[in-house]
Amino acid sequence: MKKLVLARKFSQALFLSLFICLLWLTPHTAAFFKIDPLVSIFSLFSLMMLGATFIIGRFFCGWMCPLGTIIDACGIKSKNRDTGIFRNIKYFILGIIVIFAFIGIQIAWIFDPLVITARFLSLNFIPSFTLALDKAFIFLIKSLNFYAPLYDFYRMLKLSALGTKIFYFPHSLITLSFFVMICGLALITKRFWCRVICPLGAIYSAVAGFSIVSRRVDKCVNCMKCKINCRMSAISGDMSYKKGECVLCMDCIYDCPTQGTKFGLPATPARPQAKDSITRKDFLFLIASSFIFLGFKGREGPLKKRLIRPPGVKNEHEFLNKCIRCGNCMKICPTNGLQPAIFESGLAGIWAPHLVPEIGYCEYNCNLCGKVCPAGAIPRLSLAQKKEQKLGAAVINKFICLPWSQNKECIVCEEHCPVASKAIKTYEEVVAGKKIRKPYVDISLCVGCGICQNKCPTRPERAIKVLP
Amino acid sequence: MDNRKEGKGMKKVSIFERLPKRKITRKGFLKLCGIGAGSLALNSVLFKFAFGQEEASSGRPGKKIKGLHDLVVAKGEDPYAMTVKAIEAMGGMGKFVRKNSIVLIKPNIGWDRSPEQAGNTNPYVVGALVDMCFKSGAKRVNIFDRTCNDQKRCYENSGIEKIAREKGANVFSPDDWNVVKAKFNYASPMEGWPIYRDALECDTFINVPILKHHSLAGLTISMKNLMGICSGNRGLMHFDIGTKLAHLTDFIKPDLNVIDAYRILKRNGPSGGNLADVVDMKTLIVGTDPVLCDAYSCVLMGREPSSMSYIKQAVKYNIGKGDYTDIAKSDILTINV
Numbered sequence: 001m002k003k004l005v006l007a008r009k010f011s012q013a014l015f016l017s018l019f020i021c022l023l024w025l026t027p028h029t030a031a032f033f034k035i036d037p038l039v040s041i042f043s044l045f046s047l048m049m050l051g052a053t054f055i056i057g058r059f060f061c062g063w064m065c066p067l068g069t070i071i072d073a074c075g076i077k078s079k080n081r082d083t084g085i086f087r088n089i090k091y092f093i094l095g096i097i098v099i100f101a102f103i104g105i106q107i108a109w110i111f112d113p114l115v116i117t118a119r120f121l122s123l124n125f126i127p128s129f130t131l132a133l134d135k136a137f138i139f140l141i142k143s144l145n146f147y148a149p150l151y152d153f154y155r156m157l158k159l160s161a162l163g164t165k166i167f168y169f170p171h172s173l174i175t176l177s178f179f180v181m182i183c184g185l186a187l188i189t190k191r192f193w194c195r196v197i198c199p200l201g202a203i204y205s206a207v208a209g210f211s212i213v214s215r216r217v218d219k220c221v222n223c224m225k226c227k228i229n230c231r232m233s234a235i236s237g238d239m240s241y242k243k244g245e246c247v248l249c250m251d252c253i254y255d256c257p258t259q260g261t262k263f264g265l266p267a268t269p270a271r272p273q274a275k276d277s278i279t280r281k282d283f284l285f286l287i288a289s290s291f292i293f294l295g296f297k298g299r300e301g302p303l304k305k306r307l308i309r310p311p312g313v314k315n316e317h318e319f320l321n322k323c324i325r326c327g328n329c330m331k332i333c334p335t336n337g338l339q340p341a342i343f344e345s346g347l348a349g350i351w352a353p354h355l356v357p358e359i360g361y362c363e364y365n366c367n368l369c370g371k372v373c374p375a376g377a378i379p380r381l382s383l384a385q386k387k388e389q390k391l392g393a394a395v396i397n398k399f400i401c402l403p404w405s406q407n408k409e410c411i412v413c414e415e416h417c418p419v420a421s422k423a424i425k426t427y428e429e430v431v432a433g434k435k436i437r438k439p440y441v442d443i444s445l446c447v448g449c450g451i452c453q454n455k456c457p458t459r460p461e462r463a464i465k466v467l468p
Numbered sequence: 469m470d471n472r473k474e475g476k477g478m479k480k481v482s483i484f485e486r487l488p489k490r491k492i493t494r495k496g497f498l499k500l501c502g503i504g505a506g507s508l509a510l511n512s513v514l515f516k517f518a519f520g521q522e523e524a525s526s527g528r529p530g531k532k533i534k535g536l537h538d539l540v541v542a543k544g545e546d547p548y549a550m551t552v553k554a555i556e557a558m559g560g561m562g563k564f565v566r567k568n569s570i571v572l573i574k575p576n577i578g579w580d581r582s583p584e585q586a587g588n589t590n591p592y593v594v595g596a597l598v599d600m601c602f603k604s605g606a607k608r609v610n611i612f613d614r615t616c617n618d619q620k621r622c623y624e625n626s627g628i629e630k631i632a633r634e635k636g637a638n639v640f641s642p643d644d645w646n647v648v649k650a651k652f653n654y655a656s657p658m659e660g661w662p663i664y665r666d667a668l669e670c671d672t673f674i675n676v677p678i679l680k681h682h683s684l685a686g687l688t689i690s691m692k693n694l695m696g697i698c699s700g701n702r703g704l705m706h707f708d709i710g711t712k713l714a715h716l717t718d719f720i721k722p723d724l725n726v727i728d729a730y731r732i733l734k735r736n737g738p739s740g741g742n743l744a745d746v747v748d749m750k751t752l753i754v755g756t757d758p759v760l761c762d763a764y765s766c767v768l769m770g771r772e773p774s775s776m777s778y779i780k781q782a783v784k785y786n787i788g789k790g791d792y793t794d795i796a797k798s799d800i801l802t803i804n805v
Contacts, residue, residue, distance in 0.1 A: 152638065164619040164641045334618040408707045409706055410703070412703040412706055416616060419741070455616075
């Protein structure tokens with residue numbers, strides 16, 4: 001019985017499912033990011049994680065990280081190759097992130113594993129999974145005539161876990177391919193991402209290099225089984241190992257034919273670790289290479305289209321710097337209106353949320369996006385404060401609008417306007433003996449929630465549009 | 469195939485090396501095309517079988533049950549007691565609900581508003597109706613509405629979901645895939661409109677609107693409340709709304725209309741949101757003819773029934789009684805609770 005390996009696998013499965021459940025079923029999605037030192041450096045929880053890493057080692061990567069678990073699963077059949085000096089790349093990436101943080105550009109969102117997993121789950125996994133489940137139920141109920149109890153169960157699910165709305169993100173293929181690429185790297189060698197690229201792993205690895213708990217080999221017969229099998233290739237030929245690389249997966253304990261491998265407090269002085277250090281040349285290379293990321297600096301250009309940002313966002317530049325693109329707000333938005341941007345606001349704005357009123361409007365009575373934002377990019381507002389936020393302003397196109405262009409009765413926009421005293425007013429005009437009420441927008445009252453654009457019945461172009 | 473035969477002792481060859489070596493023959497190519505086309509066709513047939521069945525329906529058969537009075541108007545402080553007393557004065561719920569029958573209660577849960585803001589039907593009125601239905605032996609009480617704001621938030625904040633669930637009713641969100649197409653035996657702008665099947669497959673239809681201001685329709689009462697059973701692009705219903713609502717009422721033929729006028733929204737309807745626009749009227753109107761109920765409510769609000777396009781159209785199509793003279797002639801009982 002490989003008890004420790006089983007315990008590790010159990011812990012991995014537990015944290016992965018916990019991560020999915022938190023994202024899917026609760027509004028407490030920010031919880032996981034509190035323990036992430038790359039996203040929230042000074043939070044109490046992430047300091048605790050670093051402290052624990054100093055004692056035990058890089059346990060987070062091996063036992064908790066949801067992306068690590070998925071990568072492990074992808075690389076279960078792949079060969080184990082030594083990544084050698086390439087493993088230092090992750091420190092370079094961490095270095096670049098830190099340098100940019102000091103200049104005032106935040107690029108941690110590209111590489112943080114928790115963010116990558118959360119984004120994949122929110123934008124790809126949960127929408128496709130709920131869609132498949134929904135279609136399966138519809139097929140069973142409608143075609144095979146399983147009404148009665150199954151139908152009741154389905155309807156109960158719809159108001160709880162499944163959701164009354166199946167979410168849809170038109171540009172989610174890009175997030176999917178990014179995620180698949182990262183997992184696919186595991187086909188080159190086990191845990192390629194964790195060894196070579198992950199900057200969060202780099203933080204933990206730097207701390208774990210000094211950890212107290214360490215690996216000890218007694219009665220070594222030089223069979224090299226542990227070296228060959230090590231998923232992080234942390235073990236060198238002379239049986240010394242790089243503490244910072246070891247994720248405590250516990251495999252080597254059971255690979256050892258003499259059962260001489262143990263993890264614990266060092267009884268005797270530990271063997272010297274294999275040394276890696278960053279040279280001056282490396283450092284200069286780091287500085288030079290970091291310039292490629294300058295593209296992520298937001299710039300105001302004449303052609304740059306401004307987008308409708310979530311409620312409460314005032315400064316676009318500050319928003320893009322704070323936003324880690326985890327997708328929490330897009331997952332929680334009840335109308336599916338918050339969507340990831342692609343290049344609409346430049347390279348700096350990739351995957352940052354913006355409101356697309358034609359897919360979903362901003363619910364007047366809701367402040368969930370600010371509540372779930374782990375980075376504080378969307379401010380936390382009380383309901384009363386949220387209702388005063390202006391996201392944009394509606395504009396009516398009189399060439400399409402039914403009452404204006406065709407003298408038909410409509411004013412659906414006025415009906416739905418959530419502002420208590422109606423930001424859309426109408427004025428009456430008598431046309432051919434019939435009173436027709438024609439809408440116009442009172443800009444001083446309009447909050448730009450976009451429900452008018454969402455409900456406007458004209459197709460394909462809506463007659464009322466919210467401009468940021 | 470050949471590779472495998474030869475290479476019993478050989479190393480496994482990866483698929484990337486094997487594929488280019490395969491020869492493509494004319495026959496093989498045609499076969500592949502055939503298989504592709506066949507599976508596509510089969511796919512579309514299966515898809516249609518699974519998700520694409522559509523039926524037409526010519527509406528609910530009306531039950532034409534008459535109460536003891538044409539209208540019962542209850543005034544009082546407690547909406548629950550008012551509902552109970554008014555239905556009792558009408559002849560009791562047993563008159564409308566048979567044993568082991570399925571009842572649909574259709575309140576107005578259109579907006580993400582609290583009961584005080586008077587955007588949705590008073591939850592206690594709905595609760596009282598659910599209780600009475602079960603007392604009369606109903607097997608199942610269904611409650612749904614197609615909401616304008618987010619479904620979950622409307623159900624929760626209106627307070628209706630909680631009360632109705634506690635009393636044992638089924639509160640659910642309607643499914644856009646489970647609809648029937650409306651069919652009329654006269655020319656109608658509602659022809660072919662998708663209607664939720666649950667609205668038709670019930671033994672008793674109880675319509676429970678709230679009386680409030682509506683920008684286009686003037687007032688939204690029982691006939692306008694029936695819009696909640698329509699699927700599709702409902703914004704388009706606003707054009708020629710009078711005729712459409714009249715035909716929809718004829719299509720559904722609600723058995724009982726319970727109009728909640730406990731709190732009413734005077735201005736900025738139908739969503740409201742400002743408590744200054746809400747007036748306490750503490751009234752409840754019960755009737756079997758939706759047009760008469762609407763006409764009476766109009767008079768109550770100081771509006772002329774004929775100024776409402778849907779009442780005018782309903783009278784024109786002889787769906788119900790809605791003129792001033794009809795109100796004067798009809799038997800109206802007023803009770804104080």
